[in-house]
Amino acid sequence: MLTRSASSAGDTLARQIPAVLRARLGPHWEFTTDADRIEIRHPCRGTPYRPPRRSPSWRELLDSLETSFAGDGAARDTCLPLRWGRDTELTISAVQALDPLLKDGKLHTYRSGFLAQPVVRFTGQRDATGLLKDGFLTSFVNVSRVQPVNNLDEYGAVLDGWLTTLSQLGFHARHLRIYGTLHPWRRRQVEGITLRFAHRNLTLGDIVLLWHTDHPDRLAVDLGTGLERLAWARTQTRWNELIYGRYAYAAPLATLDAVRTATLLLGSGISPAARGAGGVTRRVVGTIAPDAVRLGVSAVVRDAHDYWSLFGPLQVPWPEVARAIEEETARSASSAIQS
Numbered sequence: 001m002l003t004r005s006a007s008s009a010g011d012t013l014a015r016q017i018p019a020v021l022r023a024r025l026g027p028h029w030e031f032t033t034d035a036d037r038i039e040i041r042h043p044c045r046g047t048p049y050r051p052p053r054r055s056p057s058w059r060e061l062l063d064s065l066e067t068s069f070a071g072d073g074a075a076r077d078t079c080l081p082l083r084w085g086r087d088t089e090l091t092i093s094a095v096q097a098l099d100p101l102l103k104d105g106k107l108h109t110y111r112s113g114f115l116a117q118p119v120v121r122f123t124g125q126r127d128a129t130g131l132l133k134d135g136f137l138t139s140f141v142n143v144s145r146v147q148p149v150n151n152l153d154e155y156g157a158v159l160d161g162w163l164t165t166l167s168q169l170g171f172h173a174r175h176l177r178i179y180g181t182l183h184p185w186r187r188r189q190v191e192g193i194t195l196r197f198a199h200r201n202l203t204l205g206d207i208v209l210l211w212h213t214d215h216p217d218r219l220a221v222d223l224g225t226g227l228e229r230l231a232w233a234r235t236q237t238r239w240n241e242l243i244y245g246r247y248a249y250a251a252p253l254a255t256l257d258a259v260r261t262a263t264l265l266l267g268s269g270i271s272p273a274a275r276g277a278g279g280v281t282r283r284v285v286g287t288i289a290p291d292a293v294r295l296g297v298s299a300v301v302r303d304a305h306d307y308w309s310l311f312g313p314l315q316v317p318w319p320e321v322a323r324a325i326e327e328e329t330a331r332s333a334s335s336a337i338q339s
Helices: 004-027 057-073 095-102 152-169 227-235 239-247 254-266 276-285 298-311 319-339
Strands: 030-034 037-040 115-118 139-149 176-181 185-187 190-199 201-214 216-224
Touching: 004 037, 004 201, 004 216, 004 254, 030 216, 057 115, 057 152, 057 227, 057 298, 095 139, 095 185, 095 201, 095 216, 115 254, 115 298, 139 152, 139 227, 139 254, 152 190, 152 201, 152 216, 152 319, 176 298, 185 239, 201 227, 227 239, 239 254, 239 298, 254 276, 254 298, 254 319, 276 319, 298 319
Parallel strands: none
Antiparallel strands: 030 037, 037 176, 115 139, 139 216, 176 190, 185 190, 190 201, 201 216
16 A cells, blocks of 8 residues: 655655666766756767768658667557547547556556557647747657556666667767756646657657556656657758658648648548537648649648558548548638638
């Protein structure tokens, strides 16, 4: 029987983390702590970053990640379904694979290991005009390692393994920074400690130590980044050209983002509807500028469909997805005129 509160358990874990990471990462990293904040950097930081001469394809990048994670004991698991319907209508993060452990207090998870999880979020940062800033998308691939761990040493090993993976992808330790607060946060029945990792001045993602408030001895790790953001940091290319390729200037970026997201939603079998997950599809398609797609969306949809198919088979073929987007765009435009 536990004799300490969840909050005191979290404080105990927080106090142990610096020593655990020092022991795991070794003497090649400098640790700075100030109150409950921590920063970990390479002593030879500040040298110029030179991107690799050749940019890998999305398939090559995914395969490299899969191989590296598997070599560190995190085999690739299948994606979660995009339609979630629990706390959120859609899957918004691979960490939802840990829901049974973290939210229900059970001893199993939906998935464990390396996930390349397509997700849909509306929380991307936007500029003063309302457009998504570079580095943000409504739909992207959440590259994650999610798994239960038995102790803090395993948590440290996950971070150490990730640094090795980044090195194998062409990132050097001297350009990386790990930082955050050691003060535990709480959301309903879940508590956690979040540390972020950055390449140069670009935050790539985070590693989160998690536990259920009533079972603080049952720990889990969620290490996550965005595949697209990872490629952007690695290649240093223009964001819109990286994401949309030859279609980067074929339509407004908001329309391209909407078509990309609608392809994922419709391809996953989530048709437009008045509410629920289908309401998200209707909302997304409703942002497509009709004037920008007068000649149809087939080419862009096929390109996006090929991309999303890298992470798991889609239920609906691209011609049907294109037809559905065009019909819904026409319906939305007609409703706007009538109103």
